[in-house]
Amino acid sequence: MTVSGATQRTRPAMGGFWWRRLGRSRVVRTFGPFVPVVLAWWAVAELEFFPAAFFVGPDVVVAEFAELIKKGILPAYLSDSVTRLWTGVVFGLLIGIPAGFLVAMSRWARRLTWPLLMFFQAIADIAWLPIVIVWFGFSLTAVTFVIVYTIVFPLMISIVAGVEQVPRDMVRAARSLGAGRFRVFTDVILPGALPAVATGIRTGLGYGWRALIAAEIIVGTSGIGFMMFDARRAGEVTGVFVGMIVLGILWFALDALVLAPFERSTIERWGMIQTAEVAR
Amino acid sequence: MSTLEIKNLHKEYVDAYTGETVTAVGDVSFSVDRGEFVSILGPSGCGKTTVLNVVAGFDKLTSGSVEVGGKPVTAPSPERGVVFQSFALFPWKTVLGNVAFGLRMRGVPRREREPVARQYLELVGLEGFERKFPHELSGGMQQRLGVARVLANEPEVMLMDEPFASVDAQTRRKLQEDLTDIFQAKRPTVFFVTHDVDEAVFLSDRVVVLSSRPSTVAEIVTVPLERPRNWRSVLENPDFRHTVTHLTDLLAGGRAHGEEQAERLSGRVDSSSEPPVRADAGGES
Ligand SMILES: Nc1ncnc2c1ncn2[C@@H]1O[C@H](COP(=O)(O)OP(=O)(O)OP(=O)(O)O)[C@@H](O)[C@H]1O
Ligand SMILES: [Mg+2]
Numbered sequence: 001m002t003v004s005g006a007t008q009r010t011r012p013a014m015g016g017f018w019w020r021r022l023g024r025s026r027v028v029r030t031f032g033p034f035v036p037v038v039l040a041w042w043a044v045a046e047l048e049f050f051p052a053a054f055f056v057g058p059d060v061v062v063a064e065f066a067e068l069i070k071k072g073i074l075p076a077y078l079s080d081s082v083t084r085l086w087t088g089v090v091f092g093l094l095i096g097i098p099a100g101f102l103v104a105m106s107r108w109a110r111r112l113t114w115p116l117l118m119f120f121q122a123i124a125d126i127a128w129l130p131i132v133i134v135w136f137g138f139s140l141t142a143v144t145f146v147i148v149y150t151i152v153f154p155l156m157i158s159i160v161a162g163v164e165q166v167p168r169d170m171v172r173a174a175r176s177l178g179a180g181r182f183r184v185f186t187d188v189i190l191p192g193a194l195p196a197v198a199t200g201i202r203t204g205l206g207y208g209w210r211a212l213i214a215a216e217i218i219v220g221t222s223g224i225g226f227m228m229f230d231a232r233r234a235g236e237v238t239g240v241f242v243g244m245i246v247l248g249i250l251w252f253a254l255d256a257l258v259l260a261p262f263e264r265s266t267i268e269r270w271g272m273i274q275t276a277e278v279a280r
Numbered sequence: 281m282s283t284l285e286i287k288n289l290h291k292e293y294v295d296a297y298t299g300e301t302v303t304a305v306g307d308v309s310f311s312v313d314r315g316e317f318v319s320i321l322g323p324s325g326c327g328k329t330t331v332l333n334v335v336a337g338f339d340k341l342t343s344g345s346v347e348v349g350g351k352p353v354t355a356p357s358p359e360r361g362v363v364f365q366s367f368a369l370f371p372w373k374t375v376l377g378n379v380a381f382g383l384r385m386r387g388v389p390r391r392e393r394e395p396v397a398r399q400y401l402e403l404v405g406l407e408g409f410e411r412k413f414p415h416e417l418s419g420g421m422q423q424r425l426g427v428a429r430v431l432a433n434e435p436e437v438m439l440m441d442e443p444f445a446s447v448d449a450q451t452r453r454k455l456q457e458d459l460t461d462i463f464q465a466k467r468p469t470v471f472f473v474t475h476d477v478d479e480a481v482f483l484s485d486r487v488v489v490l491s492s493r494p495s496t497v498a499e500i501v502t503v504p505l506e507r508p509r510n511w512r513s514v515l516e517n518p519d520f521r522h523t524v525t526h527l528t529d530l531l532a533g534g535r536a537h538g539e540e541q542a543e544r545l546s547g548r549v550d551s552s553s554e555p556p557v558r559a560d561a562g563g564e565s
Contacts, residue, residue, distance in 0.1 A: 167366065167368065169364045169366045169368035170368045170370065172336070172338055172356065172362065172364075172368070173362060173364060173368040173369075173370075173429075174370075174381070174385070175337075175338075175355075175356035176336055176337070176338075176356045176357070176358065176360060176361050176362045176430075176439075177358055177361060177381055177382035177385055177429065177430070177433060178357070178358035178382050178385035178386045178433065179381075179385045180385075183385055187370075187381075187385075188370070191370070191372040192372075194372070266372070269413065270371040270372045270413055270415065271371055271413060271414070271415025271416070272371050272372070
């Protein structure tokens with residue numbers, strides 16, 4: 001009786017230990033949540049709730065995925081999509097960041113452009129596609145235009161908000177320590193607005209990514225969006241599934257490899273964003 | 281020769297919405313000598329921060345004159361470093377980077393910056409924390425960093441606006457003692473804003489007492505305490521208690537006077553719209 005009591009007591013402790021170790025592992029933390037989702041997906045597919053023409057299981061999708069890679073279609077389309085996104089993002093940031101700071105810093109620029117900003121921000125990115133296609137045809141320029149458009153406005157608006165949130169005392173401190181207006185901008189406003197810039201880039205990229213897929217579906221000559229639409233036209237649900245999953249993975253990778261490390265090494269390191277107290 | 285000279289300072293604000301003018305500072309004159317520690321004390325809203333902001337160059341005065349080192353104040357300058365209640369440290373800079381900020385802004389070469397910065401960190405007891413970021417320090421340490429950051433610039437006058445108001449009572453006592461020690465060691469000129477009577481007496485050579493709005497100087501009280509000071513001995517000193525009592529009376533008198541004025545004013549303004557019953561209420565508190 002004492003023995004069984006002892007084992008009963010140690011077992012949950014051991015379990016807790018392994019559980020905690022698992023919870024700490026990066027791989028488990030990243031991919032763990034997907035396990036039940038994939039299992040459920042598999043179950044739904046196996047049980048054949050829906051006809052196979054509408055819904056396929058993970059095994060079929062993985063096979064198709066391998067097939068598309070082998071044929072070279074997926075890599076080619078993927079690189080097309082990523083190139084388009086990249087071109088759009090580079091131009092979007094090159095225009096959006098300076099424009100955002102200009103509007104934020106100059107009262108006149110703000111007065112002149114704010115109503116315009118609000119107006120153009122309200123026109124959905126895809127709503128531009130018809131006219132953009134008329135102007136630039138079914139080309140990279142058309143797609144880039146739409147991505148730049150979607151990135152620039154949220155970025156500018158979030159930079160303006162970020163600059164406004166730089167505490168007044170911080171600017172005054174810098175002034176009273178000998179910083180002129182230019183140094184206040186480079187040494188206080190720029191880093192002070194960084195959390196907002198990071199948020200702006202994140203939202204901008206998210207919108208840009210979506211706009212890209214939409215543009216590819218409509219402009220459609222190549223790319224992941226085109227691949228999905230093409231698969232649908234051919235009645236192959238599997239291709240659509242593959243496309244959706246690739247989109248998810250790409251965003252995930254972008255976030256995990258670029259955005260999150262950048263934020264961790266800057267604004268999180270500086271304590272400039274509060275890590276949520278609620279869900280500790 | 282006095283380092284800071286304020287003559288007939290008068291400051292009005294125009295309310296952005298109603299367009300009314302608010303007199304923040306009525307008529308204030310006093311001076312701070314080189315190496316002197318002067319506090320300004322007064323009821324809430326009497327314009328202490330406004331006086332400091334004008335001296336710092338953050339706000340423009342409406343009339344009168346403010347001179348530091350014989351030159352009129354027009355804009356913020358490293359000659360008038362400010363320690364803020366909110367600390368206002370740069371979170372993206374390390375402790376060392378924060379202290380060296382002023383030196384960097386003034387074009388001191390990198391090699392000369394670091395030893396000076398380290399020397400001031402040591403002065404405030406922050407050696408060993410050079411590579412930390414401000415958010416990794418306690419509130420008390422953050423404000424000591426705020427002091428070091430200003431002193432490293434060797435300003436003509438250090439301006440402090442209720443610098444210890446946002447730390448707990450125990451830490452505040454410690455910081456006040458540290459500040460007197462630093463003052464003793466470096467003899468900077470300090471202009472200190474507070475509404476804590478004990479703090480003002482403990483720290484200062486002289487205390488400027490303001491009346492409530494429209495503020496004027498009610499009295500300038502010299503503190504008869506020897507330096508170096510520490511709370512233990514100061515609290516037992518009858519001179520300390522005397523000065524504190526005197527200042528408390530001055531503030532209480534000033535407040536009653538201010539309320540009378542406020543009543544008269546509100547009576548005049550409100551008589552048409554509000555019943556005059558409210559006029560009696562102020563006397564009881
Ligand atoms: N920017 C401003 N615009 C309009 N009115 C102002 C402004 N700044 C201060 N005031 C007014 O001037 C008066 C004095 O304010 P100030 O902040 O200098 O008082 P204070 O003595 O520092 O008060 P406290 O002890 O509460 O800090 C207040 O009535 C305030 O409402
Ligand atoms: Mg104040």
